[in-house]
Amino acid sequence: MFDFQVKAVCGRARAGVIQTPRGAIRTPVFMPVGTLGSVKALSPEELAAIGVQILLGNTYHLYLRPGCEVIEVFGGLHDFMHWQRPILTDSGGFQVFSLAALSRLTEEGVTFQSHIDGSRHLLTPEKSVEIQRCLDADIIMCLDQCIAYPAEYETAVAAMDLTTRWALRCRQAWQRNDPGARALFGIVQGGMFKDLRRASAQDLAALDFPGYALGGLSVGEPPETMYEVADFTLDLLPAGKPRYIMGVGRPEDLVTLVALGADMFDCVMPTRNARNGQLFTHKGTVNISNARFRKDPRPLVADCGCYTCRNYSRAYLRHLYKSRELLSYRLNTIHNLHYYADLMARLRRAIEAGAFESFRRDFFDRRVENP
Amino acid sequence: MFDFQVKAVCGRARAGVIQTPRGAIRTPVFMPVGTLGSVKALSPEELAAIGVQILLGNTYHLYLRPGCEVIEVFGGLHDFMHWQRPILTDSGGFQVFSLAALSRLTEEGVTFQSHIDGSRHLLTPEKSVEIQRCLDADIIMCLDQCIAYPAEYETAVAAMDLTTRWALRCRQAWQRNDPGARALFGIVQGGMFKDLRRASAQDLAALDFPGYALGGLSVGEPPETMYEVADFTLDLLPAGKPRYIMGVGRPEDLVTLVALGADMFDCVMPTRNARNGQLFTHKGTVNISNARFRKDPRPLVADCGCYTCRNYSRAYLRHLYKSRELLSYRLNTIHNLHYYADLMARLRRAIEAGAFESFRRDFFDRRVENP
Numbered sequence A, B: 001m002f003d004f005q006v007k008a009v010c011g012r013a014r015a016g017v018i019q020t021p022r023g024a025i026r027t028p029v030f031m032p033v034g035t036l037g038s039v040k041a042l043s044p045e046e047l048a049a050i051g052v053q054i055l056l057g058n059t060y061h062l063y064l065r066p067g068c069e070v071i072e073v074f075g076g077l078h079d080f081m082h083w084q085r086p087i088l089t090d091s092g093g094f095q096v097f098s099l100a101a102l103s104r105l106t107e108e109g110v111t112f113q114s115h116i117d118g119s120r121h122l123l124t125p126e127k128s129v130e131i132q133r134c135l136d137a138d139i140i141m142c143l144d145q146c147i148a149y150p151a152e153y154e155t156a157v158a159a160m161d162l163t164t165r166w167a168l169r170c171r172q173a174w175q176r177n178d179p180g181a182r183a184l185f186g187i188v189q190g191g192m193f194k195d196l197r198r199a200s201a202q203d204l205a206a207l208d209f210p211g212y213a214l215g216g217l218s219v220g221e222p223p224e225t226m227y228e229v230a231d232f233t234l235d236l237l238p239a240g241k242p243r244y245i246m247g248v249g250r251p252e253d254l255v256t257l258v259a260l261g262a263d264m265f266d267c268v269m270p271t272r273n274a275r276n277g278q279l280f281t282h283k284g285t286v287n288i289s290n291a292r293f294r295k296d297p298r299p300l301v302a303d304c305g306c307y308t309c310r311n312y313s314r315a316y317l318r319h320l321y322k323s324r325e326l327l328s329y330r331l332n333t334i335h336n337l338h339y340y341a342d343l344m345a346r347l348r349r350a351i352e353a354g355a356f357e358s359f360r361r362d363f364f365d366r367r368v369e370n371p
Helices: A044-050 A060-063 A068-074 A077-081 A093-098 A125-133 A152-178 A194-205 A221-232 A252-259 A269-275 A307-311 A315-324 A327-350 A356-365 B043-051 B059-064 B067-073 B077-081 B093-099 B127-133 B153-177 B193-205 B225-233 B251-259 B268-276 B307-311 B312-321 B326-352 B356-366
Strands: A001-012 A012-018 A024-027 A030-031 A055-057 A087-089 A101-105 A110-112 A120-123 A139-141 A183-189 A212-216 A242-245 A265-266 A279-280 A284-287 B003-010 B013-020 B023-027 B030-033 B055-057 B087-089 B101-105 B111-115 B119-124 B140-143 B185-186 B211-214 B244-245 B264-266 B278-281 B284-287
Touching: A001 A327, A012 B043, A024 A030, A030 A068, A030 A327, A044 A327, A055 B127, A060 A068, A060 A120, A060 A125, A068 A077, A068 B030, A068 B312, A077 A087, A077 B312, A087 A120, A101 B055, A120 A125, A125 A139, A125 A152, A152 A183, A152 A194, A183 A194, A194 A221, A194 B140, A212 A221, A221 A252, A221 B153, A252 A356, A252 B077, A269 A279, A269 A327, A307 A327, A315 A327, A315 B067, A315 B077, A327 A356, A327 B326, B003 B326, B013 B326, B023 B030, B030 B326, B043 B326, B055 B264, B059 B067, B059 B093, B059 B119, B067 B127, B067 B284, B077 B087, B093 B111, B093 B211, B119 B153, B127 B153, B153 B185, B185 B193, B193 B225, B211 B225, B211 B264, B225 B251, B251 B326, B251 B356, B268 B326, B278 B326, B307 B326, B307 B356, B326 B356
Parallel strands: A030 A265, A055 A087, A087 A139, A139 A183, A183 A212, A212 A242, A242 A265, B030 B264, B055 B087, B087 B140, B140 B185, B185 B211, B211 B244, B244 B264
Antiparallel strands: A001 A012, A012 A024, A101 A110, A110 A120, A279 A284, B003 B013, B013 B023, B101 B111, B111 B119, B278 B284
């Protein structure tokens, strides 16, 4: 059964454990994105070796390709993709608004055209829950309306109210059919307006979800604005439930938001940047195609325990990347996801040791202009 | 030190062992192609798990990118690419003639323009040996002139004679500088003309190379022509030396050519076809994008021991391939290289058991029109 326990607190930062039928997840946690049933370039065994505890799958993408009728042959996404640890799926709403053509919003749901073949579909709160149940995700998300930045106040009000009404419908659909093993998270919207975020948080808290997410962040606003909204909103969420900030973010964002009490994150940054040759280090991000790496026999990060740094040089990584070799994407992704997993593990240990603030200072002190 | 022993003979088929300073190679053997210091999509650990005994590296590609000055920092290709089993490198000649722009042939060597940046280079027999020594390959090849098919007799004569003169220069360069650990193979040319193949084989045999290759096959001629030339030429080569047929081929080619006494092969077919969704089975080649696999939960080949077949379904492989997921190229390549490695292991065992002919009959009997 789903459960969450806060095990240690340091300032506002929390370390906890989410229990799911597919195993425990220690928080704070970062969830790599496996859009189409694969974290791009990696095998499940590599993810496990990195210490990945939970993956995110994209409902919109999986619904269109391969489709529920394929995945249900396997009883869900886990057996289909050969990954037995927990999976969280999003609702599909964000991709419908950002990727699909001609999406049209009504009270009922969103009609949209597939970005692949132009076919027409209707996504409703009930349909989103149904697809996520077919995928057999361990944590599922309410369908919400995510708005652009900047947005008018009236737009933000309407989207927030619709999100709340849809949250209620998602909750009903979930309670009607779910055996209770799966957890449904509510999503707080409200744009960058504090009164709307407050109203959204209170409305959703009244519905008593197993967990809560902040949606509508990292949509183009400056980091300071995101931090301000998160700072304000995280405190309004029930302390005993996990708090998930969707689509965020950079390593410095994770450290800053954990300080404000966030528990869960997802972002394409470590995987997408890896495929663009951008590699994370404790000093900052380096571009592996840089000419200074041409004959450099050292590992990317001397004390990094990842498969890539244990076995390959900067010169080889640069060569693979410049040559567009497929192994480049894999080795880079392994390193970046290891960096993220390791950062989260260090954050947890710092919180448990009551030393979060010194960890955070040290994290920012080590960063340099040209790493 | 380099050595070759024939351990078993069945008809004309041979099973043997090549000793190199980096380990033994059981023959007949198939060598996957790692053009740029990476077998596309695979890690060295995956190659080892498949049972790959030796890789082929492409001198032309590695000379241009990353260049010898990078690889010599690592003392050769092995440490650069994290592969400690044997490596064979080609001479660069084939790519100069097929890939480079404006290649111009003289007695001295070939001048050509890089296909990457248009820079001008001169490849001579001595330079080819020098580059292959810098790569620290365990088996290196003489620079030869490979001609197109079909070719005029006079063209074939001239190319064969030049190949012999270059073989002598390669041998001198190799003997001058090599400690003796490395083996240099001569390459028999002569087009599809038996008298020229005979002359080439005799000329090279007189130079007493540690091994011999048939070049200039699989260049567009019908399989029957290739078999006929190989049938005739293999018998002219010293029985105590390994016989390598370059750039071949399909599984049925390997079975047929082993029957004629060939010991070594290389080809991009298993790796390139994998990336095009063409997967090998004992019944023949299947296209994984076929709609009949859409909901098929079975492994590609029921009794296949490869990582892909042990863990993934046809439906998932089809989904990954249709979605152009990077993992698709890896899983497909693992299966195809495993198929080739397994086929060679079965050929060896059949020869050792004195049952090669029944193995060969069974191999062709199992193949069907639409596998």
